[in-house]
Amino acid sequence: MTHVTVELFGMSRLLAGQTEVELDLAGGSSLRDALAALAQEHAALVGPVLAPNGGGLHPCYALSLNGRSFAPDLDATLGPGDRVLILSTPAGG
Amino acid sequence: MEPGFRLLVIDLGASSASTQVVPPSYVEHYLGGVGLVVRLLWDYCPPGADPLGPDNPLVFATGAMAGTLVPTSSKHAVAAKSPLTGFVGDSLSGGPWSLAFRRTGYSAIVVQGMAPTPTYVFIDDDTVHFRPATHLWGRGSYETEQLIRKELGDSAVRVSSIGPAGENKVRYACIGNDGTRQAGRTGLGAVMGSKRLKAIAVRGTRAVQVANHDRLVQVSIDLLKRGQGPATEKYRILGTVGNVLSLNRLGALPTNNFQRSTFPGAEAVSGEYLYQRYFRNTSACPACPIACQHNYRVTEGEYQGTRAQLDYESLFALGPLNGIASLPPILRAAQLCDELGLDTISTGVALAWAAECYQRGVLDEVDRGALHPAFGDYEALLRMLPRIATRSGLGDLLAEGVKRASASVGQGSEHWAMHAKGLELPGYEPRTLKTLALGLATGTRGGCHNRSAAYDVDMSGTVDRFRGEVGRGPLAAETEDLAATLDSLILCKFIRRCFDDLYAESARLFSLTTGLNSDAKELRRAGQRVVNLKKAFNIREGWTHQDDTLPPRLFSDPLPDGVGQGVSLGREELELMIADYYQARGWTAQGLIPEKKLRELGMGDIAAQLREVHDGHRRHNL
Numbered sequence: 028m029t030h031v032t033v034e035l036f037g038m039s040r041l042l043a044g045q046t047e048v049e050l051d052l053a054g055g056s057s058l059r060d061a062l063a064a065l066a067q068e069h070a071a072l073v074g075p076v077l078a079p080n081g082g083g084l085h086p087c088y089a090l091s092l093n094g095r096s097f098a099p100d101l102d103a104t105l106g107p108g109d110r111v112l113i114l115s116t117p118a119g120g
Numbered sequence: 121m122e123p124g125f126r127l128l129v130i131d132l133g134a135s136s137a138s139t140q141v142v143p144p145s146y147v148e149h150y151l152g153g154v155g156l157v158v159r160l161l162w163d164y165c166p167p168g169a170d171p172l173g174p175d176n177p178l179v180f181a182t183g184a185m186a187g188t189l190v191p192t193s194s195k196h197a198v199a200a201k202s203p204l205t206g207f208v209g210d211s212l213s214g215g216p217w218s219l220a221f222r223r224t225g226y227s228a229i230v231v232q233g234m235a236p237t238p239t240y241v242f243i244d245d246d247t248v249h250f251r252p253a254t255h256l257w258g259r260g261s262y263e264t265e266q267l268i269r270k271e272l273g274d275s276a277v278r279v280s281s282i283g284p285a286g287e288n289k290v291r292y293a294c295i296g297n298d299g300t301r302q303a304g305r306t307g308l309g310a311v312m313g314s315k316r317l318k319a320i321a322v323r324g325t326r327a328v329q330v331a332n333h334d335r336l337v338q339v340s341i342d343l344l345k346r347g348q349g350p351a352t353e354k355y356r357i358l359g360t361v362g363n364v365l366s367l368n369r370l371g372a373l374p375t376n377n378f379q380r381s382t383f384p385g386a387e388a389v390s391g392e393y394l395y396q397r398y399f400r401n402t403s404a405c406p407a408c409p410i411a412c413q414h415n416y417r418v419t420e421g422e423y424q425g426t427r428a429q430l431d432y433e434s435l436f437a438l439g440p441l442n443g444i445a446s447l448p449p450i451l452r453a454a455q456l457c458d459e460l461g462l463d464t465i466s467t468g469v470a471l472a473w474a475a476e477c478y479q480r481g482v483l484d485e486v487d488r489g490a491l492h493p494a495f496g497d498y499e500a501l502l503r504m505l506p507r508i509a510t511r512s513g514l515g516d517l518l519a520e521g522v523k524r525a526s527a528s529v530g531q532g533s534e535h536w537a538m539h540a541k542g543l544e545l546p547g548y549e550p551r552t553l554k555t556l557a558l559g560l561a562t563g564t565r566g567g568c569h570n571r572s573a574a575y576d577v578d579m580s581g582t583v584d585r586f587r588g589e590v591g592r593g594p595l596a597a598e599t600e601d602l603a604a605t606l607d608s609l610i611l612c613k614f615i616r617r618c619f620d621d622l623y624a625e626s627a628r629l630f631s632l633t634t635g636l637n638s639d640a641k642e643l644r645r646a647g648q649r650v651v652n653l654k655k656a657f658n659i660r661e662g663w664t665h666q667d668d669t670l671p672p673r674l675f676s677d678p679l680p681d682g683v684g685q686g687v688s689l690g691r692e693e694l695e696l697m698i699a700d701y702y703q704a705r706g707w708t709a710q711g712l713i714p715e716k717k718l719r720e721l722g723m724g725d726i727a728a729q730l731r732e733v734h735d736g737h738r739r740h741n742l
Contacts, residue, residue, distance in 0.1 A: 034369065036362070036365050036366045036369065036392075037354060037358055037362035037365070037366065037391070037392070038353060038354050038357060038358055038362070040392055041357065041358065041392060041395070074350070075350050075353055085350055085351075086351070086617060087350065087351055087353070087354060087617055089579055089581075091370070093683075094369050094370055094371070094683040095586075095683055096581070096584075097578075097579050097580065097581035097585070098580065098581025098582075099581065112366075112369060114366040114369075114370075115354045115358070115362050115363075115366060116576070116579055
């Protein structure tokens with residue numbers, strides 16, 4: 028079992044109504060699996076933020092692993108304690 | 121189809137106005153908006169002009185599509201030689217003023233000279249009136265708008281004006297229109313103030329003629345629908361203030377004058393909390409499906425009654441950058457800045473610089489007895505805003521901008537004066553966004569995120585944002601070209617993700633509007649021309665390679681916390697990226713534009729004039 032935390036920012040936080048989501052995934056799960064589990068738990072995110080059928084994120088959102096790397100390979104394997112960030116891509120203003 | 125774009129040339133000294141036609145090649149080469157105002161600035165501003173003297177023209181222009189149904193086209197650009205940087209100063213605003221101005225039948229204005237007494241200009245379709253503004257001098261932008269509308273007896277009149285900051289030539293004063301919209305950056309309000317021009321009121325009643333009306337309507341409606349979809353939802357619902365928590369988590373939220381890049385009070389000033397606690401409604405520019413302008417209201421407590429619009433940059437500058445973790449005073453500060461006519465970014469950076477000066481005991485002797493800026497002290501921040509706008513006490517020093525203020529105070533305060541070319545930095549940490557660092561250093565208008573959105577590259581997942589390296593030059597140049605194209609068309613950047621092929625689709629919109637043949641390739645070239653023209657202007661005004669740099673703090677102070685802990689910016693790292701950028705642009709190793717490059721872009725006239733200026737300098741130096 029791999030425990031990961033999804034941190035929600037911006038619209039994803041408003042839609043889900045919470046700041047973080049804890050997920051317990053099968054060992055060897057990927058980022059794609061994490062997003063699919065998130066979609067199951069928070070259907071409101073599907074469409075505006077999460078692409079249907081585990082296709083990743085809407086292009087206006089960015090995915091970061093532990094706040095350092097961006098848009099990592101969705102098939103990358105997650106490790107215990109990893110934190111997945113769903114962010115609105117910053118822009119202007 | 122109109123016979124070209126009409127230009128109104130106003131001479132304030134003589135209270136006269138004349139109508140000219142913008143050369144068709146200007147529209148073909150530079151599109152409109154920022155491209156056109158900078159081209160006219162090139163023509164009308166004599167080399168070496170004093171930015172606050174009568175020779176510096178103040179130029180306004182809409183894009184070709186303003187006044188049509190094309191979504192987000194109701195915007196205008198303003199330019200002058202910047203009193204903050206001494207280089208090209210250009211800024212955008214939007215709203216009903218842009219539309220009303222375009223409906224006068226004009227597309228651009230060049231304001232020359234200086235009025236003998238405070239004046240406002242009323243453009244009533246074809247007729248230009250010069251009216252006294254002594255009774256308006258000293259009043260805020262919003263009040264000025266109301267009074268002018270009342271005086272002219274028409275609530276449909278739209279007004280672009282300056283507040284006390286512009287009148288007092290605060291070097292980062294802005295020009296406001298329609299209550300809350302601002303041409304905010306590079307101090308164009310100070311140029312307007314130096315001309316004793318309080319406002320430009322417009323009443324436009326003419327329909328805007330386009331080349332292919334039916335097709336343009338069809339294409340616009342399609343884009344309008346896309347503009348209401350998920351690609352713009354974040355602007356519609358939360359707005360750019362949603363950046364606060366994201367950037368904080370990424371170690372990219374400048375805090376306490378860039379001393380750190382995470383803010384412990386970020387949740388308390390987050391866009392999410394702002395939305396839940398203070399949001400009232402949204403408003404939109406004409407022809408805009410996005411409605412990104414979020415109106416907030418404070419309904420209780422010390423700042424009850426405050427109404428303001430707030431975007432990320434204002435929130436960062438008046439909040440975390442000054443260590444302030446409470447939204448009501450930040451909203452009040454934003455409202456005050458709008459009324460006084462102060463650029464919120466430069467104001468926030470100037471106050472944060474002063475707060476650090478006091479923190480380090482550098483400013484003890486200045487403005488003794490007054491409440492001085494200190495990190496976290498929102499009462500002091502609010503008290504300082506009118507003092508800056510009226511140049512009272514310490515406010516007079518801060519009104520000069522951090523480059524001049526730090527040069528005047530010395531004692532090492534240049535180290536924490538956060539600017540590039542004199543323009544105060546926006547709310548993105550360059551040490552953890554290295555491509556952005558390149559964009560800020562090389563940008564023609566100085567430290568600006570809107571003319572080089574290179575943070576897009578840093579967050580694309582294709583680069584290591586903590587490391588500067590060869591390859592960033594072309595990427596940064598591409599974001600700059602795109603911004604120049606959008607700013608010249610003019611289309612709002614918030615609609616950029618609604619296109620499948622931005623260049624091809626916007627070229628089509630431009631062609632349907634103007635009747636000029638354009639395609640994706642030509643539009644890209646137009647963006648490159650605009651960037652090169654701005655650079656040519658700066659070279660003409662004395663730019664050298666040494667101007668493309670960033671504040672010393674970024675090179676020497678590693679970040680103390682967050683995911684960027686320990687990261688700084690290497691001088692060699694930045695120089696490497698700058699060299700790569702110059703190469704990508706086809707410029708020399710010293711960043712100068714070879715004549716051949718300008719000719720390749722169809723800018724032979726600029727090349728010839730630039731050579732004349734260089735020859736003149738050489739003769740002068742002999």
